[in-house]
Amino acid sequence: MLEVPGLTHESIWENVLDYVRENVTSVEFDTWFARVKPLGLTGGALELGVPTSFAGDWIQKHYGHLIQEALLRLGAQSPEFRLKVVPGEVVQDAILQEDARVPAAAPRTRLNPKYTFESFVVGPGNSMAHAAAMAVAEAPGKAYNPLFIYGGVGLGKTHLMHAVGHYARQRFPEIRVEYVSTETFTNDLISAIRSDRMNQFRERYRSVDMLLVDDVQFIAGKERTQEEFFHTFNTLYEDGKQILLTSDRPPREILTLESRLRSRFEWGLITDIQPPDLETRIAILKMNAERRGVQLSEEVLEYVARQVASNIRELEGALMRLIAYASLSGVTITPKVAQSALADLFHTAGEAVTMDEILAAVAEHYGVTPADLKSKGRSKEVVRPRQVAMYLIRQLTGASLPEIGQFFGGRDHTTVLYATQKIGKLLAEDAELRRTVEGFESRWAGRG
Numbered sequence: 001m002l003e004v005p006g007l008t009h010e011s012i013w014e015n016v017l018d019y020v021r022e023n024v025t026s027v028e029f030d031t032w033f034a035r036v037k038p039l040g041l042t043g044g045a046l047e048l049g050v051p052t053s054f055a056g057d058w059i060q061k062h063y064g065h066l067i068q069e070a071l072l073r074l075g076a077q078s079p080e081f082r083l084k085v086v087p088g089e090v091v092q093d094a095i096l097q098e099d100a101r102v103p104a105a106a107p108r109t110r111l112n113p114k115y116t117f118e119s120f121v122v123g124p125g126n127s128m129a130h131a132a133a134m135a136v137a138e139a140p141g142k143a144y145n146p147l148f149i150y151g152g153v154g155l156g157k158t159h160l161m162h163a164v165g166h167y168a169r170q171r172f173p174e175i176r177v178e179y180v181s182t183e184t185f186t187n188d189l190i191s192a193i194r195s196d197r198m199n200q201f202r203e204r205y206r207s208v209d210m211l212l213v214d215d216v217q218f219i220a221g222k223e224r225t226q227e228e229f230f231h232t233f234n235t236l237y238e239d240g241k242q243i244l245l246t247s248d249r250p251p252r253e254i255l256t257l258e259s260r261l262r263s264r265f266e267w268g269l270i271t272d273i274q275p276p277d278l279e280t281r282i283a284i285l286k287m288n289a290e291r292r293g294v295q296l297s298e299e300v301l302e303y304v305a306r307q308v309a310s311n312i313r314e315l316e317g318a319l320m321r322l323i324a325y326a327s328l329s330g331v332t333i334t335p336k337v338a339q340s341a342l343a344d345l346f347h348t349a350g351e352a353v354t355m356d357e358i359l360a361a362v363a364e365h366y367g368v369t370p371a372d373l374k375s376k377g378r379s380k381e382v383v384r385p386r387q388v389a390m391y392l393i394r395q396l397t398g399a400s401l402p403e404i405g406q407f408f409g410g411r412d413h414t415t416v417l418y419a420t421q422k423i424g425k426l427l428a429e430d431a432e433l434r435r436t437v438e439g440f441e442s443r444w445a446g447r448g
Protein backbone atom coordinates (compact mmCIF):
# COMPACT_ATOMS: atom_id res chain seq x y z
CA MET A 1 0.00 0.00 0.00
CA LEU A 2 2.42 2.70 1.04
CA GLU A 3 5.72 1.21 0.06
CA VAL A 4 7.15 4.42 -1.19
CA PRO A 5 10.65 5.80 -1.18
CA GLY A 6 10.71 8.68 1.23
CA LEU A 7 7.79 7.24 3.12
CA THR A 8 9.29 4.64 5.38
CA HIS A 9 7.23 2.65 7.84
CA GLU A 10 8.59 4.97 10.53
CA SER A 11 7.40 8.11 8.79
CA ILE A 12 4.03 6.53 8.02
CA TRP A 13 3.65 5.64 11.69
CA GLU A 14 4.75 9.11 12.73
CA ASN A 15 1.94 10.55 10.61
CA VAL A 16 -0.55 8.09 11.99
CA LEU A 17 0.48 9.04 15.51
CA ASP A 18 -0.10 12.72 14.77
CA TYR A 19 -3.63 11.91 13.77
CA VAL A 20 -4.24 9.63 16.73
CA ARG A 21 -2.84 12.20 19.13
CA GLU A 22 -5.41 14.70 17.93
CA ASN A 23 -8.24 12.28 18.49
CA VAL A 24 -7.62 10.62 21.84
CA THR A 25 -6.98 11.89 25.34
CA SER A 26 -3.45 12.21 26.64
CA VAL A 27 -3.99 9.34 29.05
CA GLU A 28 -5.17 7.05 26.27
CA PHE A 29 -2.30 8.12 24.09
CA ASP A 30 0.33 7.49 26.72
CA THR A 31 -1.21 4.20 27.76
CA TRP A 32 -1.72 2.62 24.38
CA PHE A 33 0.40 4.33 21.77
CA ALA A 34 3.61 5.43 23.41
CA ARG A 35 4.96 1.87 23.32
CA VAL A 36 3.87 0.81 19.88
CA LYS A 37 6.75 0.48 17.48
CA PRO A 38 6.57 0.42 13.68
CA LEU A 39 8.33 -2.75 12.51
CA GLY A 40 8.03 -2.54 8.76
CA LEU A 41 5.83 -2.86 5.72
CA THR A 42 5.11 -6.52 5.14
CA GLY A 43 2.99 -7.70 2.25
CA GLY A 44 1.54 -4.22 1.82
CA ALA A 45 0.52 -3.95 5.45
CA LEU A 46 2.03 -1.79 8.13
CA GLU A 47 3.35 -4.02 10.86
CA LEU A 48 3.32 -2.67 14.38
CA GLY A 49 4.98 -4.09 17.46
CA VAL A 50 3.03 -4.08 20.71
CA PRO A 51 4.27 -5.13 24.14
CA THR A 52 1.51 -7.63 25.00
CA SER A 53 -1.33 -9.42 23.26
CA PHE A 54 -3.72 -7.64 25.57
CA ALA A 55 -2.45 -4.28 24.32
CA GLY A 56 -2.75 -5.55 20.75
CA ASP A 57 -6.36 -6.65 21.20
CA TRP A 58 -7.26 -3.44 22.92
CA ILE A 59 -5.69 -1.25 20.26
CA GLN A 60 -7.32 -3.25 17.50
CA LYS A 61 -10.74 -3.05 19.08
CA HIS A 62 -10.74 0.54 20.24
CA TYR A 63 -8.39 2.35 17.94
CA GLY A 64 -8.29 0.19 14.81
CA HIS A 65 -10.65 2.52 12.98
CA LEU A 66 -8.53 5.55 13.90
CA ILE A 67 -5.39 3.95 12.53
CA GLN A 68 -7.28 3.04 9.34
CA GLU A 69 -8.54 6.57 8.99
CA ALA A 70 -5.07 7.98 9.44
CA LEU A 71 -3.70 5.68 6.75
CA LEU A 72 -6.50 6.64 4.39
CA ARG A 73 -5.66 10.30 4.93
CA LEU A 74 -2.11 9.54 3.88
CA GLY A 75 -3.39 8.33 0.54
CA ALA A 76 -3.38 4.57 1.14
CA GLN A 77 -5.89 2.86 -1.13
CA SER A 78 -6.86 -0.07 1.07
CA PRO A 79 -4.98 0.49 4.27
CA GLU A 80 -3.98 -2.52 6.27
CA PHE A 81 -2.06 -2.88 9.46
CA ARG A 82 -1.07 -5.81 11.62
CA LEU A 83 -0.27 -5.84 15.30
CA LYS A 84 2.46 -8.18 16.37
CA VAL A 85 3.47 -8.95 19.92
CA VAL A 86 7.17 -8.38 20.39
CA PRO A 87 7.83 -10.68 23.34
CA GLY A 88 10.53 -9.88 25.81
CA GLU A 89 11.75 -6.90 23.90
CA VAL A 90 11.47 -3.58 25.61
CA VAL A 91 9.60 -1.59 23.05
CA GLN A 92 11.20 1.78 23.02
CA ASP A 93 9.13 4.81 23.67
CA ALA A 94 9.52 6.17 20.19
CA ILE A 95 7.86 9.44 21.01
CA LEU A 96 10.22 10.44 23.79
CA GLN A 97 13.21 9.00 22.02
CA GLU A 98 12.70 11.20 19.04
CA ASP A 99 12.51 14.23 21.18
CA ALA A 100 16.18 14.18 21.97
CA ARG A 101 16.14 17.76 23.17
CA VAL A 102 13.87 16.95 26.07
CA PRO A 103 15.82 15.48 28.98
CA ALA A 104 15.15 11.78 29.46
CA ALA A 105 14.02 12.26 33.03
CA ALA A 106 11.51 14.94 32.18
CA PRO A 107 7.92 13.91 32.76
CA ARG A 108 5.87 13.04 29.71
CA THR A 109 3.72 15.64 28.16
CA ARG A 110 1.48 15.59 25.17
CA LEU A 111 3.83 17.82 23.25
CA ASN A 112 4.31 16.69 19.69
CA PRO A 113 8.07 16.25 19.20
CA LYS A 114 7.81 17.56 15.66
CA TYR A 115 6.39 20.92 16.66
CA THR A 116 9.52 22.86 17.59
CA PHE A 117 10.82 26.32 16.78
CA GLU A 118 13.42 24.73 14.51
CA SER A 119 10.72 23.23 12.32
CA PHE A 120 8.63 26.39 12.24
CA VAL A 121 9.12 28.51 9.14
CA VAL A 122 8.82 32.22 9.90
CA GLY A 123 7.18 34.48 7.33
CA PRO A 124 5.32 37.77 7.26
CA GLY A 125 2.05 36.16 8.37
CA ASN A 126 3.39 34.63 11.56
CA SER A 127 6.47 36.63 12.54
CA MET A 128 4.73 38.56 15.31
CA ALA A 129 3.24 35.45 16.84
CA HIS A 130 6.59 33.69 16.52
CA ALA A 131 8.45 36.53 18.27
CA ALA A 132 5.91 36.63 21.08
CA ALA A 133 6.08 32.86 21.48
CA MET A 134 9.87 33.01 21.65
CA ALA A 135 9.73 35.73 24.29
CA VAL A 136 7.36 33.65 26.40
CA ALA A 137 9.48 30.53 26.01
CA GLU A 138 12.59 32.45 27.09
CA ALA A 139 10.96 33.95 30.16
CA PRO A 140 7.80 32.08 31.16
CA GLY A 141 5.41 34.11 33.28
CA LYS A 142 7.39 37.28 32.71
CA ALA A 143 7.08 38.41 29.12
CA TYR A 144 3.42 38.35 28.16
CA ASN A 145 0.84 36.68 30.32
CA PRO A 146 -1.36 35.29 28.99
CA LEU A 147 -0.18 35.03 25.42
CA PHE A 148 -3.20 34.66 23.17
CA ILE A 149 -2.54 33.47 19.60
CA TYR A 150 -5.39 33.36 17.14
CA GLY A 151 -5.77 32.59 13.46
CA GLY A 152 -7.47 30.41 10.87
CA VAL A 153 -7.48 26.64 10.67
CA GLY A 154 -4.16 24.88 10.12
CA LEU A 155 -1.95 27.95 10.31
CA GLY A 156 0.44 26.77 13.01
CA LYS A 157 -1.10 27.88 16.30
CA THR A 158 -0.73 24.46 17.90
CA HIS A 159 2.74 24.09 16.43
CA LEU A 160 3.91 27.36 18.00
CA MET A 161 2.33 26.49 21.31
CA HIS A 162 4.12 23.15 21.47
CA ALA A 163 7.35 24.85 20.43
CA VAL A 164 7.07 27.12 23.46
CA GLY A 165 6.59 24.07 25.67
CA HIS A 166 9.60 22.24 24.23
CA TYR A 167 11.83 25.25 24.39
CA ALA A 168 10.90 26.11 27.95
CA ARG A 169 11.46 22.50 29.05
CA GLN A 170 14.82 22.49 27.38
CA ARG A 171 15.88 25.73 29.04
CA PHE A 172 14.35 25.03 32.43
CA PRO A 173 14.36 21.24 32.85
CA GLU A 174 12.36 21.39 36.07
CA ILE A 175 9.48 23.27 34.56
CA ARG A 176 6.09 21.55 34.49
CA VAL A 177 4.32 22.10 31.21
CA GLU A 178 0.77 20.96 30.63
CA TYR A 179 -0.74 21.02 27.16
CA VAL A 180 -4.45 20.49 26.86
CA SER A 181 -7.10 21.06 24.25
CA THR A 182 -10.16 22.86 25.51
CA GLU A 183 -12.13 19.76 24.67
CA THR A 184 -9.93 17.57 26.87
CA PHE A 185 -10.09 20.13 29.66
CA THR A 186 -13.87 20.02 29.47
CA ASN A 187 -13.98 16.22 29.35
CA ASP A 188 -11.58 15.92 32.27
CA LEU A 189 -13.74 18.32 34.22
CA ILE A 190 -16.90 16.37 33.50
CA SER A 191 -15.35 13.08 34.53
CA ALA A 192 -13.85 14.67 37.66
CA ILE A 193 -17.27 15.95 38.66
CA ARG A 194 -18.88 12.58 37.97
CA SER A 195 -16.33 10.61 39.92
CA ASP A 196 -16.03 13.14 42.70
CA ARG A 197 -12.38 13.85 42.00
CA MET A 198 -12.39 17.60 41.73
CA ASN A 199 -9.39 17.91 44.03
CA GLN A 200 -7.22 15.89 41.70
CA PHE A 201 -8.50 17.84 38.75
CA ARG A 202 -7.61 21.14 40.39
CA GLU A 203 -4.28 19.86 41.55
CA ARG A 204 -3.44 18.75 38.04
CA TYR A 205 -4.18 22.02 36.30
CA ARG A 206 -3.28 24.46 39.02
CA SER A 207 0.10 23.07 39.93
CA VAL A 208 1.83 23.53 36.60
CA ASP A 209 4.33 26.21 35.64
CA MET A 210 3.04 26.59 32.12
CA LEU A 211 -0.45 25.83 30.93
CA LEU A 212 -1.02 25.59 27.19
CA VAL A 213 -4.69 25.59 26.25
CA ASP A 214 -5.54 24.93 22.62
CA ASP A 215 -8.68 26.04 20.78
CA VAL A 216 -10.08 28.04 23.66
CA GLN A 217 -12.99 29.21 21.48
CA PHE A 218 -14.66 25.90 22.34
CA ILE A 219 -15.16 27.14 25.86
CA ALA A 220 -17.94 29.38 24.53
CA GLY A 221 -21.32 28.57 26.02
CA LYS A 222 -19.91 26.03 28.50
CA GLU A 223 -20.65 27.68 31.81
CA ARG A 224 -19.18 25.17 34.18
CA THR A 225 -15.98 24.88 32.17
CA GLN A 226 -15.67 28.66 32.08
CA GLU A 227 -16.16 28.85 35.81
CA GLU A 228 -13.49 26.25 36.50
CA PHE A 229 -11.13 27.70 33.95
CA PHE A 230 -11.57 31.13 35.47
CA HIS A 231 -10.28 29.84 38.81
CA THR A 232 -7.49 27.85 37.20
CA PHE A 233 -6.46 30.97 35.33
CA ASN A 234 -6.48 33.13 38.46
CA THR A 235 -4.45 30.68 40.52
CA LEU A 236 -1.80 30.30 37.86
CA TYR A 237 -1.70 33.98 37.04
CA GLU A 238 -1.33 35.04 40.65
CA ASP A 239 1.50 32.55 41.09
CA GLY A 240 3.28 34.06 38.10
CA LYS A 241 2.82 30.94 35.99
CA GLN A 242 2.66 31.21 32.23
CA ILE A 243 -0.62 30.76 30.38
CA LEU A 244 -0.78 30.40 26.62
CA LEU A 245 -4.02 30.24 24.72
CA THR A 246 -4.88 29.64 21.10
CA SER A 247 -8.15 30.24 19.35
CA ASP A 248 -9.52 30.61 15.87
CA ARG A 249 -10.67 34.15 16.67
CA PRO A 250 -9.81 37.01 19.05
CA PRO A 251 -11.41 37.05 22.53
CA ARG A 252 -13.93 39.70 21.68
CA GLU A 253 -15.30 37.53 18.87
CA ILE A 254 -15.83 34.54 21.12
CA LEU A 255 -19.49 35.00 21.77
CA THR A 256 -21.07 33.69 24.96
CA LEU A 257 -17.74 34.01 26.73
CA GLU A 258 -18.09 35.42 30.23
CA SER A 259 -16.77 38.93 30.31
CA ARG A 260 -14.48 38.25 33.26
CA LEU A 261 -12.75 35.57 31.22
CA ARG A 262 -12.67 37.69 28.10
CA SER A 263 -11.00 40.51 29.94
CA ARG A 264 -8.43 38.12 31.39
CA PHE A 265 -7.66 36.78 27.94
CA GLU A 266 -6.94 40.37 26.97
CA TRP A 267 -4.61 41.11 29.88
CA GLY A 268 -1.45 39.97 28.16
CA LEU A 269 -0.63 40.03 24.49
CA ILE A 270 -3.01 39.11 21.70
CA THR A 271 -1.36 38.26 18.42
CA ASP A 272 -2.65 36.71 15.24
CA ILE A 273 -1.35 34.39 12.54
CA GLN A 274 -2.23 35.19 8.96
CA PRO A 275 -2.18 32.73 6.05
CA PRO A 276 1.34 32.28 4.69
CA ASP A 277 2.46 34.01 1.52
CA LEU A 278 3.72 32.00 -1.44
CA GLU A 279 7.38 32.13 -0.40
CA THR A 280 6.63 30.86 3.07
CA ARG A 281 4.49 28.07 1.67
CA ILE A 282 7.31 27.02 -0.62
CA ALA A 283 9.77 27.06 2.28
CA ILE A 284 7.44 24.90 4.37
CA LEU A 285 7.03 22.39 1.55
CA LYS A 286 10.74 22.29 0.98
CA MET A 287 11.46 21.59 4.61
CA ASN A 288 8.82 18.87 4.71
CA ALA A 289 10.10 17.18 1.57
CA GLU A 290 13.65 17.25 2.87
CA ARG A 291 12.57 15.75 6.16
CA ARG A 292 11.14 12.86 4.21
CA GLY A 293 14.28 12.53 2.16
CA VAL A 294 12.57 13.61 -1.06
CA GLN A 295 14.10 16.10 -3.48
CA LEU A 296 11.63 18.26 -5.37
CA SER A 297 12.33 20.88 -8.01
CA GLU A 298 11.52 24.52 -7.39
CA GLU A 299 8.80 24.34 -10.05
CA VAL A 300 7.07 21.45 -8.36
CA LEU A 301 7.29 23.15 -4.98
CA GLU A 302 5.83 26.31 -6.40
CA TYR A 303 3.10 24.43 -8.21
CA VAL A 304 1.95 22.70 -5.03
CA ALA A 305 2.30 25.89 -2.98
CA ARG A 306 0.01 27.68 -5.40
CA GLN A 307 -2.69 25.04 -5.06
CA VAL A 308 -3.22 25.41 -1.33
CA ALA A 309 -3.13 28.93 -0.05
CA SER A 310 -4.84 29.10 3.27
CA ASN A 311 -4.17 26.00 5.32
CA ILE A 312 -0.73 24.57 6.03
CA ARG A 313 -2.13 21.24 7.14
CA GLU A 314 -3.71 20.84 3.72
CA LEU A 315 -0.51 22.00 2.10
CA GLU A 316 1.39 19.24 3.89
CA GLY A 317 -1.36 16.78 2.99
CA ALA A 318 -1.04 17.70 -0.68
CA LEU A 319 2.69 17.07 -0.56
CA MET A 320 2.24 13.69 1.12
CA ARG A 321 -0.30 12.67 -1.46
CA LEU A 322 1.89 13.80 -4.28
CA ILE A 323 4.84 11.76 -3.01
CA ALA A 324 2.63 8.72 -2.51
CA TYR A 325 1.06 9.11 -5.96
CA ALA A 326 4.36 9.49 -7.74
CA SER A 327 5.87 6.54 -5.97
CA LEU A 328 2.90 4.28 -6.50
CA SER A 329 2.89 4.99 -10.21
CA GLY A 330 6.69 4.95 -10.39
CA VAL A 331 7.05 8.30 -12.09
CA THR A 332 9.35 11.23 -11.42
CA ILE A 333 7.66 14.21 -9.87
CA THR A 334 7.30 17.01 -12.41
CA PRO A 335 4.83 19.91 -12.31
CA LYS A 336 2.68 17.91 -14.72
CA VAL A 337 2.67 14.88 -12.45
CA ALA A 338 1.85 17.17 -9.55
CA GLN A 339 -1.02 18.58 -11.53
CA SER A 340 -2.62 15.25 -12.24
CA ALA A 341 -1.90 13.94 -8.74
CA LEU A 342 -3.58 16.87 -7.10
CA ALA A 343 -6.45 17.12 -9.57
CA ASP A 344 -7.04 13.47 -8.93
CA LEU A 345 -6.83 13.71 -5.20
CA PHE A 346 -8.65 16.93 -4.46
CA HIS A 347 -12.02 15.53 -5.32
CA THR A 348 -13.83 18.64 -4.27
CA ALA A 349 -11.85 21.03 -6.45
CA GLY A 350 -14.15 22.57 -8.98
CA GLU A 351 -17.35 21.43 -7.28
CA ALA A 352 -19.42 24.45 -6.46
CA VAL A 353 -19.66 25.33 -2.80
CA THR A 354 -23.21 24.92 -1.46
CA MET A 355 -25.42 27.13 0.68
CA ASP A 356 -25.48 24.45 3.38
CA GLU A 357 -21.71 24.24 3.44
CA ILE A 358 -21.37 27.99 3.87
CA LEU A 359 -24.06 28.11 6.52
CA ALA A 360 -22.41 25.31 8.52
CA ALA A 361 -18.96 26.89 8.34
CA VAL A 362 -20.18 30.34 9.36
CA ALA A 363 -22.22 28.89 12.22
CA GLU A 364 -19.23 26.95 13.47
CA HIS A 365 -17.01 29.99 13.27
CA TYR A 366 -19.35 32.03 15.43
CA GLY A 367 -20.15 29.25 17.86
CA VAL A 368 -23.84 28.99 16.95
CA THR A 369 -25.82 26.35 15.05
CA PRO A 370 -27.05 26.48 11.44
CA ALA A 371 -30.58 26.29 12.85
CA ASP A 372 -29.92 29.45 14.90
CA LEU A 373 -28.98 31.26 11.72
CA LYS A 374 -32.11 30.12 9.94
CA SER A 375 -34.33 30.91 12.92
CA LYS A 376 -36.24 34.11 13.55
CA GLY A 377 -33.92 34.93 16.47
CA ARG A 378 -32.82 38.58 16.60
CA SER A 379 -30.18 38.44 19.35
CA LYS A 380 -26.85 39.97 18.47
CA GLU A 381 -25.20 36.53 18.70
CA VAL A 382 -27.03 35.46 15.56
CA VAL A 383 -27.84 38.61 13.60
CA ARG A 384 -24.32 39.41 12.43
CA PRO A 385 -23.32 35.78 11.67
CA ARG A 386 -26.56 35.42 9.71
CA GLN A 387 -25.73 38.51 7.67
CA VAL A 388 -22.22 37.21 7.03
CA ALA A 389 -23.63 33.87 5.85
CA MET A 390 -26.09 35.64 3.54
CA TYR A 391 -23.31 37.80 2.17
CA LEU A 392 -21.01 34.85 1.49
CA ILE A 393 -23.78 32.80 -0.10
CA ARG A 394 -24.59 35.70 -2.37
CA GLN A 395 -20.93 36.13 -3.30
CA LEU A 396 -19.98 32.50 -3.72
CA THR A 397 -23.02 30.69 -5.06
CA GLY A 398 -25.26 31.56 -7.94
CA ALA A 399 -28.27 31.82 -5.61
CA SER A 400 -30.68 34.73 -6.13
CA LEU A 401 -31.89 37.01 -3.33
CA PRO A 402 -35.31 35.26 -3.09
CA GLU A 403 -33.63 31.84 -3.06
CA ILE A 404 -31.39 32.91 -0.22
CA GLY A 405 -34.38 34.35 1.64
CA GLN A 406 -36.17 31.04 1.19
CA PHE A 407 -33.12 29.16 2.48
CA PHE A 408 -33.07 31.31 5.61
CA GLY A 409 -36.48 30.20 6.81
CA GLY A 410 -38.59 32.03 4.23
CA ARG A 411 -37.31 35.57 4.68
CA ASP A 412 -38.08 38.34 2.26
CA HIS A 413 -35.50 39.08 -0.45
CA THR A 414 -35.18 42.66 0.83
CA THR A 415 -33.83 41.28 4.11
CA VAL A 416 -31.13 39.46 2.18
CA LEU A 417 -30.36 42.57 0.18
CA TYR A 418 -30.06 44.62 3.34
CA ALA A 419 -27.73 42.01 4.91
CA THR A 420 -25.42 41.85 1.91
CA GLN A 421 -25.23 45.64 1.65
CA LYS A 422 -24.64 45.99 5.36
CA ILE A 423 -21.74 43.51 5.36
CA GLY A 424 -20.36 45.07 2.18
CA LYS A 425 -20.26 48.41 3.99
CA LEU A 426 -18.84 47.02 7.22
CA LEU A 427 -16.02 45.30 5.37
CA ALA A 428 -14.58 48.70 4.58
CA GLU A 429 -14.56 49.73 8.24
CA ASP A 430 -14.02 46.58 10.27
CA ALA A 431 -10.66 44.88 9.74
CA GLU A 432 -11.57 41.89 11.87
CA LEU A 433 -14.72 41.20 9.90
CA ARG A 434 -12.77 41.63 6.69
CA ARG A 435 -10.29 39.01 7.85
CA THR A 436 -13.08 36.62 8.70
CA VAL A 437 -14.88 37.08 5.39
CA GLU A 438 -11.67 36.87 3.38
CA GLY A 439 -10.73 33.72 5.24
CA PHE A 440 -13.99 32.13 4.12
CA GLU A 441 -13.63 33.41 0.58
CA SER A 442 -10.15 32.01 0.21
CA ARG A 443 -11.29 28.71 1.69
CA TRP A 444 -13.69 28.30 -1.18
CA ALA A 445 -11.67 30.09 -3.81
CA GLY A 446 -12.14 28.44 -7.16
CA ARG A 447 -15.26 26.59 -6.11
CA GLY A 448 -17.77 29.29 -6.81
Ligand SMILES: Nc1ncnc2c1ncn2[C@@H]1O[C@H](COP(=O)(O)OP(=O)(O)OP(=O)(O)O)[C@@H](O)[C@H]1O
Binds near residue numbers: 158248316
Ligand atom coordinates in the same frame (compact mmCIF):
# COMPACT_ATOMS: atom_id res chain seq x y z
N1 LIG B 1 5.18 28.18 9.93
C1 LIG B 1 5.14 26.85 9.83
N2 LIG B 1 6.24 26.16 9.53
C2 LIG B 1 6.21 24.82 9.40
N3 LIG B 1 5.12 24.07 9.57
C3 LIG B 1 3.99 24.71 9.90
C4 LIG B 1 3.95 26.13 10.05
N4 LIG B 1 2.68 26.49 10.37
C5 LIG B 1 1.98 25.35 10.42
N5 LIG B 1 2.75 24.28 10.14
C6 LIG B 1 2.32 22.88 10.09
O1 LIG B 1 0.97 22.85 9.65
C7 LIG B 1 0.22 21.87 10.33
C8 LIG B 1 -0.97 22.53 10.99
O2 LIG B 1 -0.51 23.37 12.04
P1 LIG B 1 -1.26 23.48 13.46
O3 LIG B 1 -1.87 22.17 13.83
O4 LIG B 1 -0.32 24.10 14.41
O5 LIG B 1 -2.41 24.49 13.06
P2 LIG B 1 -3.50 25.18 13.96
O6 LIG B 1 -3.43 26.62 13.62
O7 LIG B 1 -3.33 24.82 15.38
O8 LIG B 1 -4.82 24.56 13.38
P3 LIG B 1 -6.25 24.27 14.05
O9 LIG B 1 -6.99 25.54 13.99
O10 LIG B 1 -6.84 23.21 13.17
O11 LIG B 1 -6.02 23.77 15.45
C9 LIG B 1 1.18 21.23 11.32
O12 LIG B 1 1.67 20.03 10.78
C10 LIG B 1 2.30 22.25 11.46
O13 LIG B 1 3.53 21.64 11.75
